[in-house]
Amino acid sequence: xxxxxxxxxxxxxxxxxxxxxxxxxxxxxxxPPRPAEPEYAGFETxxxxxxxxxxxxxxxxxxxxxxxxxVNMGPQHPSTHGVMRLVVKVRSxxxxxxxxxxxxxxRGIEKLCENATYTTVLTYVDxxxxxxxxxxxxxxxxxxxxxYGIRAPKRAEYIxxxxxxxxxxxxxxxxxxxxxxxxxxxxxxxxxxINRDETVELLAAISGQRMLFNFxxxxxxxxxxxxxxxxxxxxxxxxxxRSVSDNEALITENEIFTARTKxxxxxxxxxxxxxxxxxxxxxxxxxxxxxxxxxxxxxxDELEFEVITHSSGDxxxxxxxxxxxxxxxxxxxDQIVDQMPHGPVQAQVPGIIxxxxxxxxxxxxxxxxxxxxxxxxxxxxxxxRFRMRDxxxxxxxxxxxxxxxxxIADTMAIMASLDPIMGGVDK
Amino acid sequence: xxxxxxxxxxxxxxxxxxxxxxxxxxxxLQIDGSRNVELLRRLxxxxxxxxxxLADAAAVDYGTxxxxxxxxxxYSDLHPAWLRxxxxxxxxxxxxxxxxxxWEGAMFHEREMYDMMGIVFDGNRDLRRIYMSPDYxxxxxxxxxxxxxxxxxxxxxxxxxxxxxxxxxxxxxxxxVTESDEAAAKGKP
Amino acid sequence: MDWDLVLGIGRFVLSTTLxxxxxxxxxxxxxxxxxxxxxxxxxxYGPNRVGPKGMFQSTIHGFKVLAKEDVTPDMVDRPxxxxxxxxxxxxxxxxxxxxxxxxxxxxxxxxxxxxYFFAVLGLSVxxxxxxxxxxxxxxxxxxxxxxxxxxxxxxxxxxLSIVGVVVLTGSLSFTEIIEWQRQNGxxxxxxxxxxxxxFIAATAEINRTPFDMVEADSEIVAGFATEYSGxxxxxxxxAEYVSLFIMSAILVTLFFGGWLAPWPFPAQLExxxxxxxxxxxxxxxxxxxxxxxxxxxxxxxxxxxxxxMSLAWKVLLPVALLxxxxxxxxxxxxxxxxxx
Numbered sequence: 038x039x040x041x042x043x044x045x046x047x048x049x050x051x052x053x054x055x056x057x058x059x060x061x062x063x064x065x066x067x068x069p070p071r072p073a074e075p076e077y078a079g080f081e082t083x084x085x086x087x088x089x090x091x092x093x094x095x096x097x098x099x100x101x102x103x104x105x106x107x108v109n110m111g112p113q114h115p116s117t118h119g120v121m122r123l124v125v126k127v128r129s130x131x132x133x134x135x136x137x138x139x140x141x142x143x144r145g146i147e148k149l150c151e152n153a154t155y156t157t158v159l160t161y162v163d164x165x166x167x168x169x170x171x172x173x174x175x176x177x178x179x180x181x182x183x184x185y186g187i188r189a190p191k192r193a194e195y196i197x198x199x200x201x202x203x204x205x206x207x208x209x210x211x212x213x214x215x216x217x218x219x220x221x222x223x224x225x226x227x228x229x230x231i232n233r234d235e236t237v238e239l240l241a242a243i244s245g246q247r248m249l250f251n252f253x254x255x256x257x258x259x260x261x262x263x264x265x266x267x268x269x270x271x272x273x274x275x276x277x278x279r280s281v282s283d284n285e286a287l288i289t290e291n292e293i294f295t296a297r298t299k300x301x302x303x304x305x306x307x308x309x310x311x312x313x314x315x316x317x318x319x320x321x322x323x324x325x326x327x328x329x330x331x332x333x334x335x336x337x338d339e340l341e342f343e344v345i346t347h348s349s350g351d352x353x354x355x356x357x358x359x360x361x362x363x364x365x366x367x368x369x370x371d372q373i374v375d376q377m378p379h380g381p382v383q384a385q386v387p388g389i390i391x392x393x394x395x396x397x398x399x400x401x402x403x404x405x406x407x408x409x410x411x412x413x414x415x416x417x418x419x420x421x422r423f424r425m426r427d428x429x430x431x432x433x434x435x436x437x438x439x440x441x442x443x444x445i446a447d448t449m450a451i452m453a454s455l456d457p458i459m460g461g462v463d464k
Numbered sequence: 465x466x467x468x469x470x471x472x473x474x475x476x477x478x479x480x481x482x483x484x485x486x487x488x489x490x491x492x493l494q495i496d497g498s499r500n501v502e503l504l505r506r507l508x509x510x511x512x513x514x515x516x517x518l519a520d521a522a523a524v525d526y527g528t529x530x531x532x533x534x535x536x537x538x539y540s541d542l543h544p545a546w547l548r549x550x551x552x553x554x555x556x557x558x559x560x561x562x563x564x565x566x567w568e569g570a571m572f573h574e575r576e577m578y579d580m581m582g583i584v585f586d587g588n589r590d591l592r593r594i595y596m597s598p599d600y601x602x603x604x605x606x607x608x609x610x611x612x613x614x615x616x617x618x619x620x621x622x623x624x625x626x627x628x629x630x631x632x633x634x635x636x637x638x639x640x641v642t643e644s645d646e647a648a649a650k651g652k653p
Numbered sequence: 654m655d656w657d658l659v660l661g662i663g664r665f666v667l668s669t670t671l672x673x674x675x676x677x678x679x680x681x682x683x684x685x686x687x688x689x690x691x692x693x694x695x696x697x698y699g700p701n702r703v704g705p706k707g708m709f710q711s712t713i714h715g716f717k718v719l720a721k722e723d724v725t726p727d728m729v730d731r732p733x734x735x736x737x738x739x740x741x742x743x744x745x746x747x748x749x750x751x752x753x754x755x756x757x758x759x760x761x762x763x764x765x766x767x768x769y770f771f772a773v774l775g776l777s778v779x780x781x782x783x784x785x786x787x788x789x790x791x792x793x794x795x796x797x798x799x800x801x802x803x804x805x806x807x808x809x810x811x812x813l814s815i816v817g818v819v820v821l822t823g824s825l826s827f828t829e830i831i832e833w834q835r836q837n838g839x840x841x842x843x844x845x846x847x848x849x850x851x852f853i854a855a856t857a858e859i860n861r862t863p864f865d866m867v868e869a870d871s872e873i874v875a876g877f878a879t880e881y882s883g884x885x886x887x888x889x890x891x892a893e894y895v896s897l898f899i900m901s902a903i904l905v906t907l908f909f910g911g912w913l914a915p916w917p918f919p920a921q922l923e924x925x926x927x928x929x930x931x932x933x934x935x936x937x938x939x940x941x942x943x944x945x946x947x948x949x950x951x952x953x954x955x956x957x958x959x960x961x962m963s964l965a966w967k968v969l970l971p972v973a974l975l976x977x978x979x980x981x982x983x984x985x986x987x988x989x990x991x992x993x
Contacts, residue, residue: 313569
């Protein structure tokens with residue numbers, strides 16, 4: 038290698054940046070941050086913040102004892118849940134503690150919605166929990182209708198329930214695929230995507246969009262469903278059971294899969310309630326709490342279904358719970374199509390809604406749990422405060438509780454069974 | 465629909481009856497912030513009320529001259545209505561007892577309220593930022609935090625040196641900067 | 654001038670060169686099978702642009718790996734870092750020397766082929782350990798150690814399962830084992846327990862799904878090969894696919910009659926036609942098992958590390974020992990041919 042003359046060498050851009058930063062800090066009188074102290078000779082520590090811990094819990098996680106190590110399962114994930122960072126403290130292979138670091142996908146949707154009209158808000162909330170966009174729109178629609186004091190027409194409510202259950206079918210179907218993928222099975226996710234593709238084509242036929250639907254309006258839905266669509270739905274309905282059971286056949290009775298999921302990540306019912314878990318995760322731990330039955334919204338009090346629970350609360354139970362809920366959703370779809378009345382699909386509301394000042398709370402059962410919206414109106418065209426409570430956000434608190442004692446390899450399995458979607462977690 | 469619940473609440477908390485509000489599916493109570501743990505504990509543990517599920521904990525900012533509010537939504541299987549508890553917090557000194565002792569799952573809710581509004585929960589073991597980076601110095605969801613196109617007036621303005629043109633140093637682009645550019649930078653036509 | 658010696662050396666050099674050259678299309682074919690077969694099982698097309706029906710995709714992958722930049726981290730131990738991929742590949746290539754492709758088509762027809770084969774195969778563990786250590790990265794080190802532990806653990810049931818065949822046939826030479834199978838039927842019917850043990854242990858030995866925790870894992874990135882790029886990385890994964898072929902070939906040789914046809918044909922084919930006939934059956938059977946391995950990759954999830962190790966030590970090892978015991982007793986009791 039030829040020697041480079043220091044006089045004529047082109048400086049590395051990072052050196053220029055560092056020099057400039059130092060100069061700025063000196064000029065402005067800011068003290069530069071101290072670089073991290075390396076722990077082992079030559080090895081860099083990852084995950085330890087370069088400042089002392091500010092809270093008790095942070096000190097607990099980031100203080101290493103003899104034989105412990107911090108492993109950073111970084112924002113770029115090999116799994117499909119989204120960008121999330123898990124700092125895992127391990128002792129050889131066993132996880133001792135875990136700290137999730139969030140905020141990589143934070144878009145400030147709540148603040149954004151304070152400057153949007155009520156109808157525009159319904160388009161902004163879609164990309165939160167993007168796998169279940171219809172539920173994201175349903176909760177604000179309920180809250181805004183309470184604020185405005187109207188009810189959607191019956192046919193609109195039936196269509197809403199139909200698209201919401203379709204959304205639930207493909208969201209749970211994909212979760213099966215994600216769980217298998219995080220364990221190394223390459224095929225179930227592709228079968229799940231076949232199922233999703235067919236379902237999403239149906240939803241595109243209704244709403245014009247494949248993923249972020251923009252279908253709900255305050256007072257109803259945007260478009261009606263035609264009879265041709267209903268016959269297309271029947272064709273789909275005849276095929277979907279088979280495609281789901283094909284996928285199930287690869288996973289449910291597979292020895293390797295059951296050995297890796299039974300008895301893993303057990304969450305007891307009481308702990309789940311204390312942690313605020315909801316949805317299939319809570320029901321798989323034995324607590325029969327389903328918002329559709331607990332506080333019925335839309336037309337769920339006219340449909341006949343039971344709340345399914347499993348008692349073991351492990352990864353396998355959460356998986357079985359979702360498979361059972363797919364079948365339940367298909368049963369609900371059948372009833373909805375049977376009972377759908379004729380009528381208008383949107384109440385008469387003006388273009389820009391100005392509800393009277395007040396507060397309203399609307400909650401729905403999304404595939405991940407209790408999804409709710411708390412909206413405050415001040416009489417103007419924009420909501421004064423628009424708060425969304427996302428179930429995946431709260432469910433993530435379960436990770437530091439469930440993980441200690443398991444191996445690193447189980448982190449992916451347990452997280453996939455909780456089925457978080459980072460768009461909802463980070464809003 | 466909420467009649468039984470209203471009666472039960474007015475029996476147990478007569479001092480709150482004045483500000484109790486209800487419509488067909490929600491009952492609302494208003495309290496001062498410091499009483500939140502006591503009230504929520506009684507709501508949860510009373511066998512006739514039995515509000516065992518914390519559905520939501522949100523923070524609302526009523527304006528720069530007004531107060532904050534922390535709003536809890538609770539669910540009970542004995543009563544079909546949602547219960548909303550609005551806890552009033554002083555804006556100048558936004559401190560509130562933490563309910564993580566009652567529901568472990570309130571931890572992330574309180575971290576988010578701290579991060580976005582700046583409300584400090586006493587007794588919370590892990591009150592640090594959750595969405596914003598740990599060294600962020602402002603509270604985005606307050607009413608006086610302006611959106612990025614008004615970033616120059618927000619309380620987080622100027623933290624980043626790139627937002628302050630006087631700190632820019634163009635000397636390393638000396639070759640590329642021509643005389644007309646220099647003249648334009650100095651404001652001459 | 655000892656022409657025999659010269660001819661012998663010449664033949665050895667020629668056959669070794671041909672074998673080394675043969676590894677390249679073998680790896681390409683195996684990779685292509687993996688791409689296309691898994692794709693068809695997942696109800697999608699797979700590569701279908703490069704060449705007719707996408708046949709040349711893996712070839713282009715090979716050339717692409719050659720063209721990639723070789724990024725070597727600063728603080729690695731250079732000699733061992735460079736040596737590790739060669740070690741892994743040479744272990745695989747050297748073990749190919751004793752595989753009988755067809756009657757008369759063996760590079761080295763030794764009387765201790767079995768011992769030689771499994772001894773040389775074990776050298777690849779050294780290569781993996783060296784790769785993990787030389788990378789100067791604690792995650793690579795962990796991955797390398799795990800991989801070495803897995804391979805070493807599964808070598809024991811692997812070798813024990815074939816001792817049954819060796820005892821049955823009374824020989825350590827592959828060609829003699831095939832000759833025994835021509836007279837007595839394929840060894841798989843005699844060793845019904847030994848075959849599954851060998852199959853499972855071989856899959857684990859070459860780090861294939863469902864035992865590929867170390868390489869396709871989500872937390873330790875790419876295991877021992879994290880810091881490798883370009884052709885060095887290519888060597889590792891080239892070696893893996895060549896090992897898949899080699900393991901299938903040995904499985905076929907030991908249990909399924911090597912280059913023998915499934916039923917005795919009326920005309921005993923000799924000479925050149927006989928060689929071609931044997932070659933055809935050998936490749937057919939070997940690629941059938943390669944297909945099964947690829948099929949397993951498409952279908953099965955991964956076994957967890959501790960379950961993997963407990964499978965080797967608590968299940969496969971006792972069963973292999975039992976199999977050996979029963980085989981030995983049966984051979985002595987029934988005075989089966991081959992005991993000398």
